[in-house]
Amino acid sequence: xxxxxxxxxxxxxxxxxxxxxxxxxxxxxxxxxxxxxxxxxxxxxxxxxxxxxxxxxxxxxxxxxxxxxxxxxxxxxxxxxxxxxxxxxxxxxxxxxxxxxxxxxxxxxxxxxxxxxxxxxxxxxxxxxxxxxxxxxxxxxxxxxxxxxxxxxxxxxxxxxxxxxxxxxxxxxxxxxxxxxxxxxxxxxxxxxxxxxxxxxxxxxxxxxxxxxxxxxxxxxxxxxxxxxxxxxxxxxxxxxxxxxxxxxxxxxxxxxxxxxxxxxxxxxxxxxxxxxxxxxxxxxxxxxxxxxxxxxxxxxxxxxxxxxxxxxxxxxxxxxxxxxxxxxxxxxxxxxxxxxxxxxxxxxxxxxxxxxxxxxxxxxxxxxxxxxxxxxxxxxxxxxxxxxxxxxxxxxxxxxxxxxxxxxxxxxxxxxxxxxxxxxxxxxxxxxxxxxxxxxxxxxxxxxxxxxxxxxxxxxxxxxxxxxxxxxxxxxxxxxxxxxxxxxxxxxxxxxxxxxxxxxxxxxxxxxxxxxxxxxxxxxxxxxxxxxxxxxxxxxxxxxxxxxxxxxxxxxxxxxxxxxxxxxxxxxxxxxxxxxxxxxxxxxxxxxxxxxxxxxxxxxxxxxxxxxxxxxxxxxxxxxxxxxxxxxxxxxxxxxxxxxxxxxxxxxxxxxxxxxxxxxxxxxxxxxxxxxxxxxxxxxxxxxxxxxxxxxxxxxxxxxxxxxxxxxxxxxxxxxxxxxxxxxxxxxxxxxxxxxxxxxxxxxxxxxxxxxxxxxxxxxxxxxxxxxxxxxxxxxxxxx
Amino acid sequence: xxxxxxxxxxxxxxxxxxxxxxxxxxxxxxxxxxxxxxxxxxxxxxxxxxxxxxxxxxxxxxxxxxxxxxxxxxxxxxxxxxxxxxxxxxxxxxxxxxxxxxxxxxxxxxxxxxxxxxxxxxxxxxxxxxxxxxxxxxxxxxxxxxxxxxxxxxxxxxxxxxxxxx
Numbered sequence: 001x002x003x004x005x006x007x008x009x010x011x012x013x014x015x016x017x018x019x020x021x022x023x024x025x026x027x028x029x030x031x032x033x034x035x036x037x038x039x040x041x042x043x044x045x046x047x048x049x050x051x052x053x054x055x056x057x058x059x060x061x062x063x064x065x066x067x068x069x070x071x072x073x074x075x076x077x078x079x080x081x082x083x084x085x086x087x088x089x090x091x092x093x094x095x096x097x098x099x100x101x102x103x104x105x106x107x108x109x110x111x112x113x114x115x116x117x118x119x120x121x122x123x124x125x126x127x128x129x130x131x132x133x134x135x136x137x138x139x140x141x142x143x144x145x146x147x148x149x150x151x152x153x154x155x156x157x158x159x160x161x162x163x164x165x166x167x168x169x170x171x172x173x174x175x176x177x178x179x180x181x182x183x184x185x186x187x188x189x190x191x192x193x194x195x196x197x198x199x200x201x202x203x204x205x206x207x208x209x210x211x212x213x214x215x216x217x218x219x220x221x222x223x224x225x226x227x228x229x230x231x232x233x234x235x236x237x238x239x240x241x242x243x244x245x246x247x248x249x250x251x252x253x254x255x256x257x258x259x260x261x262x263x264x265x266x267x268x269x270x271x272x273x274x275x276x277x278x279x280x281x282x283x284x285x286x287x288x289x290x291x292x293x294x295x296x297x298x299x300x301x302x303x304x305x306x307x308x309x310x311x312x313x314x315x316x317x318x319x320x321x322x323x324x325x326x327x328x329x330x331x332x333x334x335x336x337x338x339x340x341x342x343x344x345x346x347x348x349x350x351x352x353x354x355x356x357x358x359x360x361x362x363x364x365x366x367x368x369x370x371x372x373x374x375x376x377x378x379x380x381x382x383x384x385x386x387x388x389x390x391x392x393x394x395x396x397x398x399x400x401x402x403x404x405x406x407x408x409x410x411x412x413x414x415x416x417x418x419x420x421x422x423x424x425x426x427x428x429x430x431x432x433x434x435x436x437x438x439x440x441x442x443x444x445x446x447x448x449x450x451x452x453x454x455x456x457x458x459x460x461x462x463x464x465x466x467x468x469x470x471x472x473x474x475x476x477x478x479x480x481x482x483x484x485x486x487x488x489x490x491x492x493x494x495x496x497x498x499x500x501x502x503x504x505x506x507x508x509x510x511x512x513x514x515x516x517x518x519x520x521x522x523x524x525x526x527x528x529x530x531x532x533x534x535x536x537x538x539x540x541x542x543x544x545x546x547x548x549x550x551x552x553x554x555x556x557x558x559x560x561x562x563x564x565x566x567x568x569x570x571x572x573x574x575x576x577x578x579x580x581x582x583x584x585x586x587x588x589x590x591x592x593x594x595x596x597x598x599x600x601x602x603x604x605x606x607x608x609x610x611x612x613x614x615x616x617x618x619x620x621x622x623x624x625x626x627x628x629x630x631x632x633x634x635x636x637x638x639x640x641x642x643x644x645x646x647x648x649x650x651x652x653x654x655x656x657x658x659x660x661x662x663x664x665x666x667x668x669x670x671x672x673x674x675x676x677x678x679x680x681x682x683x684x685x686x687x688x689x690x691x692x693x694x695x696x697x698x699x700x701x702x703x704x705x706x707x708x709x710x711x712x713x714x715x716x717x718x719x720x721x722x723x724x725x726x727x728x729x730x731x732x733x734x735x736x737x738x739x740x741x742x743x744x745x746x747x748x749x750x751x752x753x754x755x756x757x758x759x760x761x762x763x764x765x766x767x768x769x770x771x772x773x774x775x776x777x778x779x780x781x782x783x784x785x
Numbered sequence: 786x787x788x789x790x791x792x793x794x795x796x797x798x799x800x801x802x803x804x805x806x807x808x809x810x811x812x813x814x815x816x817x818x819x820x821x822x823x824x825x826x827x828x829x830x831x832x833x834x835x836x837x838x839x840x841x842x843x844x845x846x847x848x849x850x851x852x853x854x855x856x857x858x859x860x861x862x863x864x865x866x867x868x869x870x871x872x873x874x875x876x877x878x879x880x881x882x883x884x885x886x887x888x889x890x891x892x893x894x895x896x897x898x899x900x901x902x903x904x905x906x907x908x909x910x911x912x913x914x915x916x917x918x919x920x921x922x923x924x925x926x927x928x929x930x931x932x933x934x935x936x937x938x939x940x941x942x943x944x945x946x947x948x949x950x951x
Contacts, residue, residue, distance in 0.1 A: 018886025019874040019893065021820015021860035028819035123805060199824045199832060199922050200887040251822075251887030252922050284825035504885030504923045533905055670881050674928060678884065681925030705829035705920070713916035713926040718909065742925075 009670035026203035031277035038125030042107035043363035045141035045698020056525035064125030070103025077775035082326035083477035094129020097155035101262035108324035111289025141698035145321035148358035174352035177313035180306035193296035200251020201282035206267035223541020250503035294368020327366035339370030342409035344380035413570035433658035453757025457749035463737035464549030464633035481628035484554035499539010500551030520586025545737030557625035631730035637661035641749035650773025664736035687750035794862025809844035831858030831919030860890035876936030884923035905941035
């Protein structure tokens with residue numbers, strides 16, 4: 001392994017600009033003549049807009065224009081869409097409501113935008129926005145997904161607020177397996193609603209060039225090409241070739257910046273109307289009111305086991321809250337990203353899952369770190385842990401009896417697991433967590449009046465999304481391949497243009513490590529270019545832990561082509577047969593001789609083209625690849641959480657965290673560990689602290705960071721993070737993906753640990769001190785072991 | 786519009802601002818020092834932390850006019866142009882104390898204030914406790930804590946850039 005090659009903990013290229021304040025996030029970009037957009041948002045969860053009067057607002061100082069949903073419709077700007085078709089059990093297509101970028105006629109959640117002020121500054125825009133007079137007729141609202149079907153109908157297209165009633169698996173065979181079971185474990189779950197809260201709020205800056213009829217959008221996006229496609233093809237703002245989307249430095253995404261939002265559409269549209277650049281930067285409260293939230297499932301699930309603790313079947317019914325409108329990929333999250341993972345790491349012969357997706361008068365819900373897979377893992381890992389307790393088995397023992405042990409393994413819910421060693425990660429995690437010493441630690445804690453608990457989560461996820469044919473057959477409106485272009489310059493330095501997008505993942509470093517190792521050139525001589533539709537060929541972007549498995553695989557394929565072409569050039573230079581050219585450590589050699597050409601000489605010769613005729617070989621050295629994976633990848637592992645609870649306050653302290661993950665090949669262990677740390681923190685946040693709260697009228701109670709509890713440094717421990725490795729067979733590098741694992745594994749580990757300590761399973765997330773204390777009053781703690 | 790004068794990163798600056806203009810707006814919009822970020826509206830996240838007369842302060846909750854005559858240091862002022870990085874900046878890079886980088890300037894400025902108040906030998910508990918005013922969504926804080934611990938130690942060794950712009 002070289003100091004900068006695959007497997008090395010190379011320090012990041014991108015860090016210099018971030019630690020010196022030279023990052024360029026969307027709000028840092030300014031354009032001459034820039035104006036600011038301030039949105040007028042509904043204060044009601046559900047209301048008719050009887051009238052909007054913008055006349056006074058238009059007269060306010062510094063106001064350039066005030067635009068409404070009527071103006072938007074008048075300009076024939078189309079609706080935002082959800083790009084993944086789901087069909088109900090009865091074969092009917094999902095009920096997608098219109099979603100205009102500015103509401104007209106009716107508002108459907110608090111924060112729904114209905115007008116926009118374009119002003120010389122944010123302050124002047126805010127002053128004017130207060131003068132927009134809206135006459136509302138309030139309507140009754142529904143916020144609880146479990147009540148949605150009986151609540152007031154929100155959209156004409158969706159009776160009973162039902163978007164789809166979908167199922168996966170064999171209902172009859174599952175029922176038969178349950179009938180034959182010796183033991184059935186039943187649990188009810190609420191998977192709490194979360195606000196993603198990337199630290200950089202969303203922002204958009206749009207500029208119209210009247211000379212070329214060209215629009216440019218700087219946007220906080222995880223997938224600028226997809227944004228351009230949707231804004232062109234569906235919203236109809238401009239033809240694709242007349243719209244450039246640039247996603248510069250992006251300050252975290254976690255899913256929330258995948259989606260196409262009203263604000264960027266409005267900025268583009270307004271910039272063309274007012275003929276000046278228009279910028280909008282979200283405030284944090286606005287983010288709580290408009291960024292797609294995550295999770296929000298109500299589930300009943302059951303696990304059937306035989307007398308030996310062998311799992312026979314699993315069934316689940318889930319109500320998924322998709323909020324007031326269907327966000328870009330919302331329909332796929334509680335279906336193909338959720339029910340397909342209900343087999344966990346286990347050999348479960350029968351699984352059946354029903355999912356009802358509903359509208360409510362809340363912010364749209366879509367993918368948030370893990371997206372469906374944390375919800376599935378929570379169901380499976382809670383059921384297994386509770387089943388073990390009910391059967392009097394040690395939780396690891398029940399898991400081991402049911403682990404998938406041979407591969408490939410076809411689950412009853414679509415996924416075909418291709419590689420893994422679940423015993424290995426469990427064993428390693430138990431050793432690292434010193435599970436043997438737990439009983440002693442628990443007794444010691446009890447002497448200090450503390451309750452101590454241990455919880456496991458042996459999770460699996462499907463990443464590297466995904467084979468285009470497979471997702472197409474499941475309803476995806478796009479292919480999920482990735483692209484790469486490798487440009488070798490005449491001096492031998494290399495630019496890689498990737499369709500992946502980094503917003504914290506460190507691609508500029510890891511992708512350069514791959515290129516440096518493969519071509520034998522210095523790491524410093526490689527630049528990674530991403531996030532600009534004018535520079536990079538079409539790409540699908542970064543989400544679903546796909547940039548390593550899919551994005552880097554595309555680079556590998558392009559590098560294969562570069563090497564093949566470079567060998568041809570070298571053959572001409574060295575006057576040898578192409579088949580005799582060997583390439584190693586940045587040098588082309590004629591096999592069995594000492595004749596060689598350095599990488600830089602070959603690159604130069606490819607461009608000066610003096611050693612070959614253009615008829616036999618094209619000049620230049622630049623290759624492109626579009627790589628479509630052959631399967632999902634299946635990262636998996638074991639997280640063990642050890643907690644202590646103060647009996648008097650119910651406050652939970654995480655005292656030990658052990659993570660052993662199998663991510664396949666690791667390019668940069670430092671970056672991978674960082675991804676795991678961050679994922680765990682978000683998962684712990686869900687388990688202990690975070691939860692979006694609406695009151696019964698649909699008012700957002702947790703609308704700021706004063707009310708919504710994000711994990712602080714003092715809420716978390718340091719983590720023990722290790723790995724095991726089985727290579728992913730479905731991509732050339734053997735990478736499985738690491739971005740979401742922590743967030744997927746952690747909630748179940750935490751709740752399993754707390755319930756172990758307090759002796760009742762009746763504990764909802766977030767397990768705040770109050771929730772744990774209340775549960776303790778109802779329960780008898782399990783005796784110290 | 787009232788005028789305000791202050792010293793920012795060692796340079797005297799003057800600007801016309803509305804009375805309601807926040808220090809962070811003055812830094813970002815008037816002076817184009819965009820390393821200082823805004824991540825919330827309620828002084829929770831700390832992405833906006835700068836040093837005001839040597840003490841960490843949240844520039845999103847400070848009016849520009851309050852800083853008349855003050856000495857302000859932002860992330861851009863920690864290391865001299867083309868000079869070595871401040872040891873705390875270096876520690877964040879070395880220990881992978883950042884991912885998306887958005888909270889990082891505020892984290893580094895807050896970290897320096899922890900060192901000012903608590904010294905160079907910081908234990909994990911102290912660092913976690915003292916970071917109450919700064920949020921990060923990417924790192925889970927694990928490597929930020931390591932970075933601050935290492936950065937504080939390195940500062941004790943008297944790296945030349947340590948107090949460059951203070």
